Amino acid sequence: MTTSQDDFSIQIKQIDAWQAPEDQAGSGLVIHTSRGDIQAIAHHGEAGTATRGIVWVWGANGGFAGPADGIFNDLAEQFKPDITSIRINYRDPRVLHESVLDALVGVSFLAGTGHTEIALVGHSFGGAVVISAAPFSERVKAVVALSSQTMGATKAADVSPRPLLLVHGQEDIRLPPRCSELIYDWALEPKELKLYPEAGHGLMQCKDELREFLSGWLVGKLGA
Secondary structure (H helix, E strand, C coil), rough: CCEEEEEEEEEEEEEEEEECCCCCEEEEEEEEEECCEEEEECCCCCCCCCCEEEEEEEECCCCCCCHHHHHHHHHHHHHHHCCCEEEEECCCCCCHHHHHHHHHHHHHHHHHHHCEEEEEEECHHHHHHHHHHHHCCCCEEEEEEEEECCCCCCCCHHCCCCCEEEEEECCCCCCCCHHHHHHHHHHCCCEEEEEEECCCCCCCHHCCCCCCCCHHHHHHCCCC
């Protein structure tokens, strides 16, 4: 499987089992690519019947669990067996174009296993990653950017006609809520902006409400 972005390309060569951290659910994978190895954690849906999937990516430090006290891990488990998830740890965090390719490897992994409707979810730096990655695959049907930075997200209009959800805490002092407000202005419909009044960058203060809201939004957009 090969995916490309401008003059960058990446090819999946082989996939092997990998021991994921003990505190993380799912099955560890190492995806060997033409640009290096990607560590990932998969949460497999029903074999042969799950046609919907989600790619999850975190911030500039990489990792798997996600903000809001491990929301990526928890929702990926919750969605089984109807929706397959793959959580990607960047090869080179903070390098946008490489991280975009990593997210697209997640899309290729899901596409290669029969998934036709895929959502992308990213937090912080990962918000810009998923916004940048979405236009490169017709299988991407929805995009969520949590506490997103603006650098790398200026072409948010290209996400359309896919629905774009922007979530931000109004007490975020690392990336102020104005970041998501600007991205919302740049984006085309369908788009949605949800602000949590007392939440910071990691969205801990609204973790329970966010889990419920994000779960319903993703299930609704993927039609599961």
